[in-house]
Amino acid sequence: MSVSVYIDGIIDVDKKKYDAMTQIYQCCKSVGIDPPEEVLEFFGYEEPGECHSEKHVDISYAVNGSVEYSDGAVIDLNRLDSGIKKIIVYME
Numbered sequence: 363m364s365v366s367v368y369i370d371g372i373i374d375v376d377k378k379k380y381d382a383m384t385q386i387y388q389c390c391k392s393v394g395i396d397p398p399e400e401v402l403e404f405f406g407y408e409e410p411g412e413c414h415s416e417k418h419v420d421i422s423y424a425v426n427g428s429v430e431y432s433d434g435a436v437i438d439l440n441r442l443d444s445g446i447k448k449i450i451v452y453m454e
Contacts, residue, residue: 384413419446
């Protein structure tokens, strides 16, 4: 059995924006067209789900190395998007 380690950023979710993006997503899907790139990116290229106060986002672009090896991983905080308030490290 193997274990994978993930490092995500956590951003606060604006409920009004989340609801608006969900509505755009659902309208596009109901008429058979792809939602705009901005909407897809907002949901991490997944279907929108329940709105939570926080959302995990991929920050692999700012991570050098791997926590799965003895050298560890370095997260370049200067490269993180300004909306990222926390970082979570978890295993599956």
